[in-house]
Every structure is written in C-alpha cells, then in structure tokens.
Amino acid sequence: MDEFIELIPGLPSELGLECLTRLSNSSHRVALRVCNQWRRLFLSDEFYSHRKNTGHTRKVACLVQAHEQQPHSEFDKQTGSTPPSYDITVFDPESMSWDRVDPVPEYPSGLPLFCQLTSCEGKLVVMGGWDPASYEPLTAVFVYDFRMNIWWRGKDMPEKRSFFATGSGYDRVFVAGGHDENKNALKTAWAYGPKIDEWTMLAPMSQDRDECEGTVVGGEFWVVSGYATESQGMFDDSAEVLDIGSGQWRRVEGVWEAGRCPRSCVDIRENGKVVDPGLRIGVCSVRVGSRKWVTGSEYEGAPYGFYLVENDEGQNRKLNKISSVPDGFAGFVQSGCCVEI
Template sequence: METFHLIPGLPDELGLDCITRLPYTTHRLVSSVCRRWRQLISSSHFYYHRRNSGATRLLSCFVQTLPPTYSTTGWKLCTSLAYGLTLFDPLTQSWDRIPPIPHYPDGLPLFCHIASTEGKLVLMGGWDPETYDPIVDVFVYDFSRCGWRKGKDMPSNRSFFAVGASDGRIYVAGGHDESKNALKSAWVYDLRSDEWTELPQMSQGRDECEGLMAGGEFWVISGYDTERQGMFDASAEVYDLDSGEWRVVDQAWETGRCPRACVGMDKEGRLTNWSEWEAAFQVGTCGVVIGSQTVVTGSEYQGAAQNFYAMMEREEGENSKMTKINVPEEYSGYVQSGCCVEV
C-alpha cells in the first residue's frame, strides 16, 4: 500500500518540522492543502508540538471599544459603544482585529469574558448588546481556521465572574446571577469535549471578582458577597487544579479596591495592582502578561486618552522598564479586559 507522507519525498518527522515552522497566519491557507494537513493543524497535538518547539507567538487580545461608524455625510451612525476584539503583537508591534462573531455582528456582548488555551480564544457570558439581558453563550475562535464556532452554553447565567485557562480547560467562578445574588459556585469548561463540569464551591459568594492562573492554581481574587454590595474583600480563594480543593488566602488584596482587570502577580507570588506602577494608567487599568513583559493600558484620569505601555519584567533590585507603545488611532479605544493568546 502506498504511503502518503506529510510532504512527498520527506520522512514525516522532517515534514512535521517544516509545517511547524510556518507562521500561524498561514495556517488557514495551509489547512486547505489536504485533509491530513487540515487534521494536523487543528489538533491539540500540533499546537503543543509547536509550543515545545518554540514556534508559537504570544499576542495580547483586548476587548476594546470600536471606532464610531459614520455615514457618507459625516453623521455618526451609532451613539452607543460597541466592542470588538483587538490583537497586538509585541514582537512586530502590529495591530489587527478578530472578525466579529456571526451571532453578534455589530459588537460583542457587553461585559463578556475572554480566555485562551491551546491556540484558541474562548468568549463567554456578558449581556446582549441590544436587550442588556444576561446570556449564557460560549463562542470559540480557532486561529488556525480564522473562524468562530458555537460552544456549549454556560450551565447558568452569571455576570462579572472570574475566569482562567489552562491545558484546554476554562475555569469560571463567582459573579452574580440574574437576581444580583453573589455566587460561590464554580465550573470548568473542557474545550476538547465541549462539556461543562461543576467544581466544589468556594467558601463565600464573590461578585465582581477577578481570575488569575498561576502555575497549577486558579486564583479568584476579592469580590463581595450579596449583603456587602461594592465592599470588596481583601481575601482570595485558590483552586488547586491537581487536588481539586480550594484554600482561602487572607489579606491577598487591598480592602475596598475593585480588582477587575488590574491584578498581576510578582515573582514572589504576591498579588500586585498594575494601576500603581505608572501615573499614565490610574483609571480603567488592564494588564495582560505576555511572557517576560506585561502590556498595560489605562488613562491618567476619567475621560483622558487611553495609554498603552509595555512593562518589562523586573530584575531584582531594579525598577520596571516602561515603554510607551505607539497605537494607530483605530486601536486607541478603551480596553475593558484582555488575555494572552499563544498561537
């Protein structure tokens, strides 16, 4: 029987290495070469092979306001804010926009959450941009195919929850339900099986909490219970991915401070607040860790222009090196949240 190699005339090991070195921007075109290439490029095995070979690229993905749309006469067509997904490549300093979700062509669900794993971007929850009703939709963007697919809905409505991603799974915890009750429940979404599994509950409800992955742990930071609306707690709860158990970390965060999008972690495992690093982003701060650096956005004061900085990892005894990023006008809008994407 004739053997079909990945690349005719080459052993499959060499063929795999050649395909591995192709930039992710070519994957959609390469997938159309043949069925075997399409199956290879869409597999998690290929993603991890590329990552282990150092062939993946780290990008920032932002939920960002879109530029206003104008008619031919110069009148603004839309007065309400619409959000889209922006990609920033720190290596090439290039900017791009992810195509809109077909179900929401005019803008993302408001206050939606994003996370990324295995070269895919997962968007979930938020409010319908037209009705403001909370939704349970889950959408998955595949960078190798440059397209969206519908994932299995979230088990229940929840807004302003914590989210984290690791090894093909998306973890969610806390937030509030349709009646504004703070939630202590947690779930995990398996990207490969498209299934949700309930996790043990946290010790308390945590509305408007923030999620952070650190090693093999999912941190759910601050938030507040139903009876303490807006009174942000100083504690965090940490879910160990191996043991499947939660632990409480007291005094992990500043009491009364909203943690949304501005939480980081230093080399010693202490939580940090990105807004404290530079006067340029005191309001609406959002930090996205990309390898050894962090892209931080925010404004000096309410209503001021949005600033974008790259913060290099600190060496012991040295201050962080801050570099202002030049941003094209169409990508200078307010950033609501973000995550790192490895593709």
C-alpha cells in the same frame, strides 16, 4: 504523528514536519488548502502540541476593545448617545502588529456587553455578558479556533452570571463568583472543557464574590477580591485559591488593596505575589510571555495610553509607551487575555 509521511515530496517525514512546524501562524490559512494531509496535520492537537513544545507558537494579547460606531440617527449625532461597540483586537508584542478577529456570527455588530474572555490550548473562549439590545444576561459560550480561523458555539454556561472571575489551564476554563440575574453575589464555581464541550461543577468558595477577578497560576485558580451582596462595592482584600488537582479551596488574606476594584488588572506570580500594573484609571493588564501589556491612565484626567513592561521584578521596572498605535486601535480596552497560537 506517524500517520503523516512524506509531507513534502522528496524530503524525509521528520524534515518535512520540521519545515511545516516553522511556518508562521499567518501562513496556516493558506497551508490548509495545499492538500488533505497538510490540512489534517495543521488541525490536529498533536501538531499544536509539537509546535508548542518546540517553541514555534507565539503568545499574543487578545483584547475586548471599543471601536467607533457611526450614529444611527440625527438624534444620536446631536446627543452622542450611540453606545460603544466592542470587537476583539489581537496585539502581537513581537511584531508590534495590531489586527482584529472576525466578529462572532451571532453578534456581527459587536460583542455581548461585559463578556468574559479567556483562552485554552490555542483557542479563544468568550463567555456570558449582556445582550447588546435587551441587556439581558447571557449564558452563551463562543470559541474561536485560530487554526481554522472560525467561531463555533460551545455549550451554554449552566447558570446566568455577570462580572465573574475566569482563568484557564490544564485544558479547562474555570469560572467562579459574579452575580446572578437578580444581582445576588455568587460563590459557585464551574469548569469548562472546550475539547469535550462540557461543564463540570466545582466545590463552592467559602463566600460570595461579585466583581472578582480570576487567573490561573501554576496548578491553582486564584479568585481575587470581590464583595458580598450586602456589601455593594466594598471590595475585599482576600482571595480564594482552588487547587486544581485536589479541587479544594483555601483562603488567602491581604492579597489585594481593600476597596479597589480588581477587574482586568490582577497579575499574580507563582510565589503568590501580586504585581501592581502601575496605572490606576481604566486599567487592563495582560501578561504575554515574559512581558506585560498594560493600558490605562496614571491618574484621573491623564492621557489614556498603551504600554509594555519588559521587567517588573525589581527596581528597574518601567512602563514603555507604545507610540505607534494604528488608526482604529486606540479605543478603550475592557478586558483581555493571552492566547498562545
């Protein structure tokens, strides 16, 4: 970052950089307008890496969350048939604050249904889903840049797929499995690089896996459970693991509870251990640094709640309920991911 000199008049460049590095992310929108040099700095990948390496980024949970939608007609009012609409909620476990990301410009009234959410180098990536009006599967990719607070359209996914596994690491987003527009389960896999806006085909998995769940742990992309086309709803207990470096898959048995849907509730450690989120109904689990954010109910009919797990390594594991949820942020959470901003 040698090109950035005298960032703050009267201070050495190193000290000026240190001061700007400590600015909170919420202040960046204003800082971008101070001068051209500050704008170039704040938008550079080098500055993001510097903030990350010096511990001045923060991790937040980004959630696909339902919000109340006003009925469009008297019929809707009488029947309650207005379908739920979903936005992206941002929860910061440090400040315990709740906020929303601006809507995707092409979908101002709500996200594509069942879209997948992941992150890559401080950017939020929304992929696939169904068009809210036609229910047609989409290949669209949208990227939200927290540095500029804007959305941009990425290169479409090479194949139509729904309910697929996704994860991110090493400047790439990985997708695998799911099903095509004819509801045939898939075993194909791809990687997307937001920086270069390109998709790369990966080796296929050994079997089709619909409604699987994905996560990147260390240098591996885990694709957990799922089922084949002819085994509708019969969730497998195995996982397939992609070694990101070599591009080779391996199969691991007995990872998951057979018959149980893994969607949005898989949490895997680097030793391959799967951590139970502690809830059973409507579960969504997002690891945010050393904590885990969890939502759902303990059993059918139990209250729907939001929780933070401070320690889930041993016997002292406890769900701490988040009691102060602001109005408008108590809706059902479909899925989520952690973003370091």
